Amino acid sequence: MSKVSVVIRCYNEEEHIGRLLSGIMEQTLQDIEIVIVDSGSTDATLAIASRYPVKIVSIKPDEFSFGRSLNRGCQAATGDFIVIASAHVYPVYQDWLEKMLEPFSDNNIALVYGKQRGNEITKYSEHQVFAKWFPEQSNYRQTHPFCNNANAAIRRSLWEKLPYDENLTGLEDLDWAKKILSIGYQIAYVAEAAIVHVHDETAKRIYNRYFREALAFKKIFPQEHFHIGDFTKLIVANLISDYYHAWHDGVVWKNFLSIPVFRLMQFWGTYRGFARHGVITSELKRTFYYPRMFSRPTHNLGGGVGERIIDYGKLTRENTIEKIHR
Structure with missing residues (x-):
């Protein structure tokens, strides 16, 4: 059995899915199962995903809900821990998965979620939302149910007892976190488990x-x-x-x-x-909902960060060269 499965929900994500999968391939953690849950993509999403060692699960568009697609992915996964990622995110560091899984050494931790930041196309106000929701300081003893399934991990054993609500129009992660807290488990936030979340919305x-x-x-x-x-x-x-x-x-x-x-x-x-x-x-x-207030952030990433950062520019160049020589 794989120690960790990464479940990715997607629909028409050809612009982003390749970068996420490349970032997963660069992780220091090697024993990784990747499950793609696709809800009827009509672009090249599945063709791109098929270039990687992935398991593809399909659901009909009219059957989609955020909770249902996650439940299908978790059913197909075999890992003890399930990492959940949006198809339009990509990890910043090579030890993203290791950092995400570290809090699970405490048996009382049921859910872990990581930091999110935007990129150059992210709306300025959404940068502020990310900074407010996902601070620079980790918190291994969070007392409220906020979390985000664009970059999170759960124990499979608990999901089996408590699957996601398939009728919600969103916030299935918050609902699951609320229920987990109510039965005595805890939530951890890990700032070092960072991803870039690409939103370019009208x-x-x-x-x-x-x-x-x-x-x-x-x-x-x-x-x-x-x-x-x-x-x-x-x-x-x-x-x-x-x-x-x-x-x-x-x-x-x-x-x-x-x-x-x-x-x-x-x-x-x-x-x-x-x-x-x-x-x-x-x-x-x-x-x-509340704003960030007026304190200015300090960006202290700690020693050795440069060595951990994934160079996506290099990966893109290597993939281009590989295609030329095929």
Whole structure:
């Protein structure tokens, strides 16, 4: 049995899937099983994936839900630990998987998730979201259920007892984490298990993402809601924060219009998704919606980082040369 299986959900990810799989091949951890769960890709996603040692599981587009696709992938996986990755992420370091698995030495850890950062096409406000959600400091004793299945790992034995909810419109990870905490297990956040998450969304897609996640949030926490007052307060607070950081980063004019568009779509989608009941718990509201405040980040990656970084430029050149000589 493989010690670790990597489950990747995908749909029309030809631009990104190759980089992720190349990054997995560069990992210091060698005993890796890769499971691709494809929900009807019509581009070259599967052709690219087939160049790598992967197991492909297909589901029909009309059967897709985030939880169902994960359950299918976990069913096909044989590892003791299941690493879950979005098809449009790629690991920064060669020891990404090793760092992700380290907290599982504690038998009480059920779920681990890692840091996410954007790239050059990421909206400026989403860079701020990543920095808020995924800080530079690890936390092996997280007390709230926030996590993110774009870059996470779980114990297969616990998934077998508690599969993902297949009816949610998103946030299946948050739902699973909430249930795990309720039965006495713990969650760890590992900043060193870093990936780059590539989002290049239109305003409509940003709105839709936060709308469906708000629908799911409401089902997970049925007592909660998001008032128009929350919408107003949070959009103003996040605009002030984003412009503050953009000014100090010297990119305020470059992002002058994209910042309000992103935040408007984020919070209008959230408001419309909630539109009905409740009040979000204060701790999760701070995690999901509140801005970064005004402290400036320190980027201390520690010694030896340069040796651990995956050189994707080199991998691309090597793949090109290999194709030429075939």
